[in-house]
Amino acid sequence: MSQSKSAIILVAPRDNEIDLVKAKGFKTILFRKSINLEEAFSVDVPIEVDLNNELLVVEKSIELAEQYDIQAVFTMNEYRIPLCARISEAIGLKKGLSLQAALNCRNKKLTRKILYDSKVDQVQFVLVKSPDESLEALKQFSFPVIVKPSNDSGSQLVRRCQSQDEVVQAIQEIKNKNTNFIGQPIDPEILIEEYLEGPEFSVESVTINGETTIIAITEKKITSPPYSIEIGHTVPYTLSSEDYQSVHQLISKALLVLGIQNAVTHVEIKKTSSGWHIIEVNARPGGDQIPKLVRIVTGYDLAELALHIALGGTLRDAPKHPVQAPSAAIRFLIADQPGTVLINDTIFTEGHCNLVDGKLNVHPGEIVPQTTSNYNRLGYIIAQGSSDTHASEISEEILKSLELRII
Missing domain, CATH: 3.40.50.20 (Rossmann fold)
Structure with a gap:
């Protein structure tokens, strides 16, 4: 042909x-x-x-x-x-991802079961189909716990629960949804997991012929309970040599048992008092503009890299762009309650010397619901750092200048 x-x-x-x-x-x-x-x-x-x-x-x-x-x-x-x-x-x-590996990562219950059974990461979990089943299952746990659907995404219906009543409510909320965000039937088995206390990160990596290389580590900012909404990412996060080795070993083993041979992946992790643990594994580059942050700092475009790998390419011959800055950060705008948006939106039209990109999904004066997942945030700003000032500091300054309030 x-x-x-x-x-x-x-x-x-x-x-x-x-x-x-x-x-x-x-x-x-x-x-x-x-x-x-x-x-x-x-x-x-x-x-x-x-x-x-x-x-x-x-x-x-x-x-x-x-x-x-x-x-x-x-x-x-x-x-x-x-x-x-x-x-x-x-x-x-x-050349690409096997169907079983894709399913292992897409369905959170499969990910958790495989990681547990293989002893790669034994986070305590149980699967239930109804609020009544959860009453017996909760005897195995200490509060708080996490309740989440097996096959949704974007923190949809993920709840941190402090009591049995909150667990019952969270499970019923999932059961009330017949389909996930794209209209697929909701998996009837709902996850209850132990809550992992500690800072959260994501590992952006590439696996070729089963060998995993970390491209960048992203520091994440998450809202307080009950919702689990991502409100900020910063690249790079520099780990100690010991932590880096631990994370690389954990990620490599996890991707191996999940069946990942050739793919760019986005693995969310936490560091707890008992060590590093996996939150979830995604068999694709990170969302939320993480590829843009990684490209600014490393020169690698993760989406471009994913396509390169799908075509049979290697990291050695992968496309790489000039590094633009030593750090990059994104901050998301959220509504902490339902109400009317008040915001100084001039920065979105006039710009800022360190503003790489920004988007406002609403208008000043618009009435909005409370932000409850990554899918109904109000917008974002992306900043790049300099040799003198880190991107996280610049992004927080820009965020503050927006004077966002919901009344």
């Missing part, structure tokens, strides 16, 4: 995946439930299809593989990683 027929399938891309594929010179085949006119003209083959009907998507992919030389199936969309893996296996691609 001619080079002009070489193509990459993109499944519900969320960021700049289309541009990355086009820059590589491949034809672009887009799968999405609904495609707007602008996006339809930006790709070679736009296909509207119900992505939750995975058998139909696979059938269409097999048909396309007879017309095009499909080189990879690509997305940064957490929910669609297993579908990409399923398509890849169906059309005979060998």
Whole structure:
């Protein structure tokens, strides 16, 4: 098949995946439930299809593989990683993520069970299907505990509970949702986990032929209970030599038992009094603009790197850009209560010398609900540091200047 027929399938891309594929010179085949006119003209083959009907998507992919030389199936969309893996296996691609590895990471109960059974990270957990089942299960735990759905994302319905009543309420809230954020049936088995006390980080790494290299470590800021909302990320976070070795060993073992052979991953971890523990494993680059922060500081674009690996590339021949700054940070805007937004939004139009990017999703005077997950934050600002001032300090100064209040 001619080079002009070489193509990459993109499944519900969320960021700049289309541009990355086009820059590589491949034809672009887009799968999405609904495609707007602008996006339809930006790709070679736009296909509207119900992505939750995975058998139909696979059938269409097999048909396309007879017309095009499909080189990879690509997305940064957490929910669609297993579908990409399923398509890849169906059309005979060998370079990327296996379907089982994708499922092991996408479903939090599978991740926790595999890590526990393999003795890589034995965080206490139990699975329940109803509030009544939780009453017996809670006898194994001390409060607080974490309650979360097995197959959602973005901190949706994740609660830290201080009592049996709060656990019952959190479980019932999950059961009241028939589907997750993208309309897939909610897994009936709900996770109750021990609460891990300590600072939270994420490890941005690349695994090639089973060997894992850490690209960057991100320091995370999380809201106070009951919700678990990410409100800030800072890159890099420098660990001591001992901690770095412990983290690298933990991540490498976890990815190995989960079946990750070739992928860019985003692993959330905490350091507790008993050592380092895993919160969750994502078989794709981090969201929340983390790739932008990592590129500023390291020169590696994690999304570009993920595509490079999916095409069979190595870290040695991976694309790398000039380093822009020694540190970078993002801070998110949230509504701490429902009400009217008051904000000094001039920085979004006039800029700031260290502001790399910013976005406001609401207007001054708009009425908003309380922010309860990563999906209904109000906006963000990204700052880069200098040799004199760290990005975390600059980002906090910019955040303060916005004078955000909800009344």
